[in-house]
Amino acid sequence: MPQRPFWAGDPRGVDPGAATGAQLPPPARVRILARGAGLVPLWRNEIGGVTFRTDDDRVIKFGPRNAETSFREEAARLRWASAYTSVPRVLELGGDATQEWMVTVALPGLSAVTPRWLADPATAVAAVGAGLRAFHDALPVRLCPFVWDVPARIANAAVRGIRVPDALHHPPPVDRLVVCHGDACCPNTLVGDDGRWTAHVDLGALGVGDRWADIAVAAMSTVWNYGPGWEDALIEAYGVAPDPARLAYYRELWDAT
Template sequence: MTSLPQYSRYTWIPVTIGKSGAQVYRLDDDTRRPRLYAKSASRSTQPDVAEGLTQEAARLTWLADQGIPAAEVVELRSDGDGTWLITRALPGRSAAEIWPSAQPGAIAEAMADIARRLHALPTAGCPFDQRLSRIILEAEQRAAAGLVDLEDLDDVRAGWTVEQLLRELHAARPQYEDVVVCHGDFCLPNVLVADDGATVTGLLDVGRLGLADRYADLALMSRSLASPMNEQYGDDDVRRFFARYGADATDERIAFYRLLDEFY
């Protein structure tokens, strides 16, 4: 897909980190115009990803209205076969980057702080629904459409089939939901942090934001902190995260929401 003519004076730099399915670019300019980011998807070959960009734009705007740091939507448009989301760059660095050795613990606590702040938003004002009655149906639809990446399963489910995943999803479904406003894909690469390591400056990739059990977020961030891919973090940081948030690190919902994430 070609870049948008109205942004032709920017240098378009592909961004390959992330698994959204969209084509992502950083737009740099040698003048004083702000840095931008562009996400694009084909409506004919990637209809679910293109629709996801529309959903993400709505969620970014809503989050900003709630006072949660999120990228400003500059433009959402269709151009030919493509859907484009243009956002203004946020300050800060990815929490998944390499940080000075003294800071990972502070970052783990900053993850807990932004989660508590997000989860404290009034649920009555959130128009986005990610509760199990809807999201399990979506997971089933994604499975039927062949959208589950069986090559990227967690180690504990390596080699599983889609049928096995679905059976376990239904068998392990929690009996209740502690519903709050959740990020939906709450992991280290999706959070920006100030240089002090203690302040979150922005949330990224919010296309799955909505009403859900708080453990939907806690499960994914604790997995991210414990992942070998983020080798500077470890079990101590997971403990600090749960202690700062004030949640049970052994709750059975953690395993369920990590299983649910396999469908995305």
């Protein structure tokens, strides 16, 4: 879902390298889906969702249902996007009245905020920026059946009981329509041993929108994950000049929704 995941390096969350069963025990459903495979915790999000990697190269996502995105919606987006770029392949999908789960094939690379890349932010930030540009360039807007523009995001917020300030109902003119990731925070880019991006994950909100909706959040997340001073480096790696008005607007919209 579009939010800041609890990754290694986030003081609020789980360090996958140090996590033990006592720190993040796998829920019963995750153990069933693992089918005896070993489990390593990857992250825990703000609504109680968890993700584990198995030792047979699968990723299991499990959590409560929520009104913002669903694993069913994410699976549909992954299946569509997989024709154009590197995203997880869905193996299993399920749920009940209160919970849902999805199993995908694990992809090469490590999250841009695992300890290795937290120790090398220059490489990680460049990979995230270049990866986001490649993502935008690869996915065909005219063929995309999903929307993540401002009206859609405000409508989604209203369904969840969130009132968006009136000023945010009037966005800047669109710079360039792209298929947005929808949660372009740094953790959702995978980086290979060579320091280049390899894939993107967590596409539950993917849809057509202004590219600055993604750029703004990706740049903002460098502060959360690496500390101040990396925002311009990410924008440079993406390949555009900073646009203060669009950056400010889409950051405010992110926070409001």
